[in-house]
Amino acid sequence: MSSRPREGRAEDQKHLTLAEKQKYIENYDFIHCDESSKYEKVAKIGQGTFGEVFKAREKKSNKKFVAMKKVLMDHEKEGFPITALREIRILQLLKHENVVNLIEICRTKATVANNHRSTFYLVFDFCEHDLAGLLSNINVKFSLGEIKKVMQQLLNGLYYIHSNKILHRDMKAANVLITKTGILKLADFGLARAFSVPKADSKNRYTNRVVTLWYRPPELLLGDRNYGPPVDMWGAGCIMAEMWTRSPIMQGGTEQQQLQYISQLCGSFTPEVWPGVEELDLYKTIELLKGHKRKVKERLRPYVKDEHGCDLLDKLLTLDPKKRIDADSALNHDFFWCDPMPCDLSKMLSQHLQSMFEYLAPRRTMKYQQQMNQIVKTQDNSLIDRVW
Amino acid sequence: MLKNVVDCQNMPSTSRLRTNYRKQSGDGICARYLFECSIKLSMKPLTSATAAILFHRFFKEVKASDYDEYLIAASCLYLAGKIKDEMIKIRDVINVTHNTLHRDSPPLELGDEYWSIRDAIVQAELLITRMLKYDLSIELPHKYLLYYLKSLKDWLGNETWETIPIAKSSAAYLQDFHHSPEILKFQPNEVAVCALSLALQTYGVQIPLTEEGDDSQLWYHVFCKDLTKERHWNIIECIMEVYNKDAELNAL
Numbered sequence: 001m002s003s004r005p006r007e008g009r010a011e012d013q014k015h016l017t018l019a020e021k022q023k024y025i026e027n028y029d030f031i032h033c034d035e036s037s038k039y040e041k042v043a044k045i046g047q048g049t050f051g052e053v054f055k056a057r058e059k060k061s062n063k064k065f066v067a068m069k070k071v072l073m074d075h076e077k078e079g080f081p082i083t084a085l086r087e088i089r090i091l092q093l094l095k096h097e098n099v100v101n102l103i104e105i106c107r108t109k110a111t112v113a114n115n116h117r118s119t120f121y122l123v124f125d126f127c128e129h130d131l132a133g134l135l136s137n138i139n140v141k142f143s144l145g146e147i148k149k150v151m152q153q154l155l156n157g158l159y160y161i162h163s164n165k166i167l168h169r170d171m172k173a174a175n176v177l178i179t180k181t182g183i184l185k186l187a188d189f190g191l192a193r194a195f196s197v198p199k200a201d202s203k204n205r206y207t208n209r210v211v212t213l214w215y216r217p218p219e220l221l222l223g224d225r226n227y228g229p230p231v232d233m234w235g236a237g238c239i240m241a242e243m244w245t246r247s248p249i250m251q252g253g254t255e256q257q258q259l260q261y262i263s264q265l266c267g268s269f270t271p272e273v274w275p276g277v278e279e280l281d282l283y284k285t286i287e288l289l290k291g292h293k294r295k296v297k298e299r300l301r302p303y304v305k306d307e308h309g310c311d312l313l314d315k316l317l318t319l320d321p322k323k324r325i326d327a328d329s330a331l332n333h334d335f336f337w338c339d340p341m342p343c344d345l346s347k348m349l350s351q352h353l354q355s356m357f358e359y360l361a362p363r364r365t366m367k368y369q370q371q372m373n374q375i376v377k378t379q380d381n382s383l384i385d386r387v388w
Numbered sequence: 389m390l391k392n393v394v395d396c397q398n399m400p401s402t403s404r405l406r407t408n409y410r411k412q413s414g415d416g417i418c419a420r421y422l423f424e425c426s427i428k429l430s431m432k433p434l435t436s437a438t439a440a441i442l443f444h445r446f447f448k449e450v451k452a453s454d455y456d457e458y459l460i461a462a463s464c465l466y467l468a469g470k471i472k473d474e475m476i477k478i479r480d481v482i483n484v485t486h487n488t489l490h491r492d493s494p495p496l497e498l499g500d501e502y503w504s505i506r507d508a509i510v511q512a513e514l515l516i517t518r519m520l521k522y523d524l525s526i527e528l529p530h531k532y533l534l535y536y537l538k539s540l541k542d543w544l545g546n547e548t549w550e551t552i553p554i555a556k557s558s559a560a561y562l563q564d565f566h567h568s569p570e571i572l573k574f575q576p577n578e579v580a581v582c583a584l585s586l587a588l589q590t591y592g593v594q595i596p597l598t599e600e601g602d603d604s605q606l607w608y609h610v611f612c613k614d615l616t617k618e619r620h621w622n623i624i625e626c627i628m629e630v631y632n633k634d635a636e637l638n639a640l
Contacts, residue, residue, distance in 0.1 A: 032521035078478060079510035080517055082470045089471070089525050105522050118514070 025110050036106035036121050039066060055126060065126035066103060070119060087189045088122065090166055098157030100177060100187040101125045127177035127185055129349070131239065135173060135246045140352055144306055145343035147243045148335065150176075151312075152342045153184035154236060159327035161186065162229040167195050169210040171235025173242055182345025198226050211235065213258050214248040218269065219321045221259050223281030230321035233330070237316025244303040260289055266319050267294030274320035308335035409458065409489050412640055416633045419443065419567040421488060422461040428484045429465065429476055433563050434530055439468035440566040441526050442516060448572060449519045458489055463512035471524050482506060532580035533562050536611050540584075543596060558587035561627050567634070570626040578615055581608045582623040589624075 016024070039056035042065070046053030051072040058064040071084045091102035103125060107118040131150070134140045142150070154176060161168060168175075169191040177185040191210050198204045203226040210231075211220060217234030219227055241249045250265065252258030263269065268290050271278050278284075296317050297310045304310050312335045315325040325333070336342060409421050422443055426436035442464040447457070462485040469476040482505050483495050496502040517524065537555050544554075562583035565571050571579060585608060588595070595607040608615060 030518045033518040077506070077510070079466065079513040080470070082475060085470050085517075085524065088522050092523065092525060107518065120514075 022112065022116060025116055028110075030107065034104065034106050036068065036108050036119070038106070039068060039123070041068070067124045067126050068106070068121040069124065070121055073117070073119070083190055084120075084122075086193060090189045090192050090194070091122075093164060094161060094166065094189075096157065096160045098153050098184055098186060099161065100127070100185040100189075124187075125185075127187070128180040129178045129352075130174055130187075131176040131178060131184075131242075132173035134178065134352075135242060137352070138246075140348075142243060142348070143340070143343070144309075145340040146345050146348055147240075147309075148340070148342035149182070149345055150178075150184060150243060151236075151240050152331065152336050154186070154239065155327045155330050157184065157186040158229075158232055158236060159331060161192075162232070162327055165194050165196070166192055167227075167229060168192050168232045168235075170212060170215075171232050171239065172212045172215045173239050173248070176239065178345065178349070180346070180349055182349055195228055197228070213255065214238065214251050216255075216258060217321065218259065218262050218266075218319050219280065221255050221262070222269070222277065222283055222286070224321075227321065229326060230324040233316055233324050233326065234321075236327075236330075237313055240309075240313055240316060241300055241304070244300070244309075249300075256286065259286065262319075263289040263292045265299060266296055266317055268292040269319060274323075276322075277320070306335070308333065308338055311335070406491060407637070408491070412637070414633075414637050414640060416567050416630070417637060418457040418461055420634070420637065421458060422465065423567065425461070425481075425484050425488050426465055428488065429480060431465070431469070431476065432472070432474055433559075434528060435468050435472040435474045436465075437528050437530065437563060437566045438472055438526050439464040441528070441571070442468060442520070442524075444569040444572050446516050446519055447569065458485070459508055459512055460516065461485070463509045463516060466509055467513050467516060467524075471526070478506060478509065481509065527576045529562055529576035529579040529583070530559075532577045532611075533558060533583060536580055536584055539611075540595070544593070545596075548593060552591045552593060554584075554587050554591065554593065557590060558584040561586050564630050565627045567630050568626060570629070574623055574626075577612050578619070578623060581612045581615060582620055582627060584608075585620065586624050586627055 038059055040059055042055045042057055044052060045055045045067065046069075051070045053070070054068045056066050056068050058066060072081065088102070088105065091100070095101070101124060103123045106121045106123055108114065110116040110118045158168070166189075168186060168189065170188055175186065175188040177187045179185070193206065195206070196204065205225045206227065208220045208223055208225055208227070211217070215235040215238045217227075217231050220231060238249060250258060250261040252261050259269075267273060269277050269283070269288055273294075296314045300313055301310050304313065312325070312330060312333045315333070316330065318324040407417070407420060407424070409417065419440060422440055423436060426439060431439075439461075443461055446460055446464070447455075462481055465485070466476065466478060466481045469481075482502065486496055486505065487493060496505070537558065540554075541549055548554075562580060565579060565583065574582075598605055598607045606617065606620075608620065
């Protein structure tokens with residue numbers, strides 16, 4: 001390694017004029033990071049706090065489609081966002097049929113137009129559908145076997161990421177992608193992180209401000225910071241119920257309200273059903289519903305009908321994270337091993353040629369939301385301030 | 389034992405002399421700078437080792453004379469903090485790296501110089517990540533060493549363990565080896581075995597029931613079965629070379 005004194009190098013650089021420097025930067029060929037212009041944007045397919053997602057065509061093959069997720073760098077005085085770094089490292093680690101595949105990371109050319117600041121994109125294999133989009137389309141009908149296939153793949157994906165010590169932390173229907181051949185892919189690892197199994201003497205202190213509110217498990221809502229894979233299993237339960245109800249089952253407007261809906265469906269939070277709940281930060285400070293009985297099965301049975309399905313839902317939507325079923329046991333549940341067996345989705349999907357992303361789909365209708373009203377209908381009128 | 393390992397952060401190889409990084413040159417000078425700054429930033433050994441690996445890997449890709457190594461070092465420290473979830477404030481990185489380069493200068497005012505250094509660090513970070521193909525999952529040798537030490541502890545017996553600082557010195561050799569770009573040539577488990585082997589030899593500790601001259605039953609084959617005797621010695625020489633280089637820098 002040569003190392004001349006710093007002053008010497010500074011001298012060298014002065015020989016380049018500003019224009020020459022800019023030209024150098026513009027034309028610098030990053031051999032490990034291609035220009036995003038190798039793809040041609042076709043449509044915008046997503047928009048969220050994380051930034052924008054585009055569908056794009058690879059120019060070279062002209063056939064291969066990809067999804068390009070823009071790395072949000074605006075106002076980024078802190079450099080490469082730590083969340084994007086995490087997402088990249090996690091995606092590089094995870095290679096599985098049921099996890100979205102990161103192809104590469106691309107950049108735009110640094111030019112005068114962008115003040116010599118490149119934009120970066122994560123480039124993924126393109127998936128035609130997302131589950132939220134499919135569920136919001138009344139023409140898309142899932143048979144019981146097809147629902148089983150969706151859930152089996154979802155749990156397979158979760159089993160894989162949890163075995164690799166990764167938490168997804170943003171399970172929701174919109175983050176579950178499905179290809180036109182019916183392969184399910186867990187997507188959006190923007191909130192994901194590695195976890196360690198907590199030891200008795202050193203508890204983890206992760207942020208509990210994760211997971212979209214409607215899919216957020218009770219332990220996070222109560223301020224738990226030492227959580228683990230069960231947070232994703234709760235989300236899997238919410239998604240599973242949604243396969244029949246076609247709309248998120250608990251749409252709280254605030255964290256407090258979300259807790260109420262959970263209590264109304266899963267019963268009140270008590271140390272009897274959930275030993276240790278009394279030690280969570282917000283257990284004492286937040287007003288919790290008392291005296292509610294657990295009625296997961298009876299509320300969901302009208303939709304789900306299948307008894308094994310109801311039982312698995314009951315085990316996924318368990319309040320106590322320690323008792324909540326894990327991905328491995330869920331995959332062994334009778335639901336997946338009784339007739340009708342899980343069956344291929346490609347035939348059903350082939351009837352729906354247009355890509356269905358939640359972003360593109362019409363907003364979920366009032367009708368569904370009224371349906372939802374019935375599921376979480378409260379008996380304690382004093383606490384209702386629901387806004388639909 | 390864990391305590392011993394952690395303690396090694398307090399025994400960096402940098403000397404008591406204050407290096408004048410703007411005057412001095414020589415092999416390893418910038419790695420020394422990186423570690424000096426990492427200690428001032430109270431970074432954990434795993435984070436500073438990550439920064440050093442990033443630094444060496446970057447300069448494996450490019451010509452050192454094309455870049456300001458001190459800027460790249462600062463940026464590697466900042467990036468390593470993000471990678472190891474031990475986020476350090478960029479302001480701290482700037483203050484520490486600037487002050488280490490310009491000894492006794494007051495902290496930078498929030499002016500043009502501050503903002504251009506800040507921008508340079510951030511831009512260098514984007515450059516480094518691209519140069520390394522976003523392959524930022526760095527496997528460090530530390531976890532292997534910890535595991536090997538744990539396995540050997542009972543075998544060596546309490547008395548040896550408590551009277552001879554094997555854990556502490558092997559951890560120090562391991563960490564110090566990160567000063568050298570040579571570390572990139574070896575697997576993390578090999579590096580861990582050799583740091584441990586060097587510590588055992590330093591104190592003349594023999595692993596029970598092994599013979600010095602018997603190549604068929606080398607103790608480290610349990611941990612690292614493909615490591616040949618030649619490669620083992622080669623790595624140990626590379627580790628020791630770090631201290632030779634360090635002495636050379638001090639002599640300048």
